Amino acid sequence: MSLESTGSKTKYVRVWKKLQISEVKQFLLYVDDLYGTCGNCKKLGLNYLKDKSCPDCKTTFKYIATNSKNPADVAKLLSRMEKENISLTMIDREDFERSSAKDAALDLFKN
Ligand SMILES: [Zn+2]
Secondary structure, eight states: OOHHHHHHTOOOOOOOOOOOHHHHHHTEEEEETTEEEETTTOOOOEETTTOSBOTTTOOBOOEEEESOOOHHHHHHHHHHHHHTTOOOEEOOHHHHHHHHHHHHHHHHHHO
C-alpha cells in the first residue's frame, strides 16, 4: 500500500485519552479563529500556524483547544495545521475545562 492511498483514507476521529490536566494546562494553546492564547501565561494574540512556542514564557505547545463548538470549524483548523505540518494534539475544550474544574474541587476538599 502506498502512502497516498493510506493518506486519502485517513479521517479525523475523536479519541478518548487519559491526560495529566496540569500538564495540558501548561502546554496548551487556546485558539479562537486564527488567534491564540498561551495556556501557561495567558499571552494573547499568538498565531497557531506560526508560534510553535510562546514568545513570552517560552512554552513549546503540545496541545491545542478551540472556542468553537462547531465540528466543521474544528476540522478546518485541523486541516490548516496539517498543511503547515503542525503536530499539536487537539483536545476538546469542554472536556478539558470540566476536568480542570473537577481537579480544583478535589483540591479544595484536600485542604
Ligand atoms: Zn506563554
